[in-house]
Amino acid sequence: MTDTIPARLAALKSTPTPELKSQWRDLFDSEPPPFNRRYLESRLAYRIQELAYGGLKPETVRRLERLGEELDGGDRKKSRIRADAMPITGTRLMREWQGVEHVVTVLSDGFEWQGRPYKSLSAIARAITGTRWNGLVFFGLKRQGGRA
Structure with missing residues (x-):
């Protein structure tokens, strides 16, 4: 008997997105998240292997739970923040606003813009625009009214 798992994994790359979403429903018994195709492929690949092996x-x-507690200090609020909601440390976010390009660097404990530390992207967006913004929306990490 041949192992069909590698073939199933390879097929994910060429499977149409609606079919990936259908597989998600079958394998996770839930609606697929509104994330990009690459995310669906990787999570489906993991789930296929998890069920098989x-x-x-x-x-x-x-x-892993212990390590997570060490990272967030047991802070339940921090642990509810999705790991994939924020870019990884070192990422540079760029946004042009009124003809000026603004670059923000993601730090382990916040952000840096124009050489100054900030706790949130929203604070930086407010400093740039003078109005209140959702920082994730302003920097294109999340769509207004939904996820990126």
């Missing part, structure tokens, strides 16, 4: 060992899950 088994998931993480319980001790691995416990270790």
Whole structure:
């Protein structure tokens, strides 16, 4: 008997997006998230392998949870923030506003704009525009009224 898992994984790259969403519903028993195609492919690939070969060992899950607690200090508010909602440390965000290009660097504990630290992108967007903005929307990381 041949292993069909590698073939299923390879087929994800050429599968139409509506079919990926259908597979998501079958494999996760939920509606697919409104993320990009690459995200759907990677999560489906993981899920296919997880169902075929088994998931993480319980001790691995416990270790990951411990590491997560060390990262967020046990702060439940921080742990509810989606890991994929924010760009990784070192990422440079660029936005042109009224003919001026603004560059923000993502830090481990906030952001830097024009050499000054900020706790949020919204504070930077407010400093740039003079009005209140959702920082994720202003820098194109999230659509207004939805996710990116």
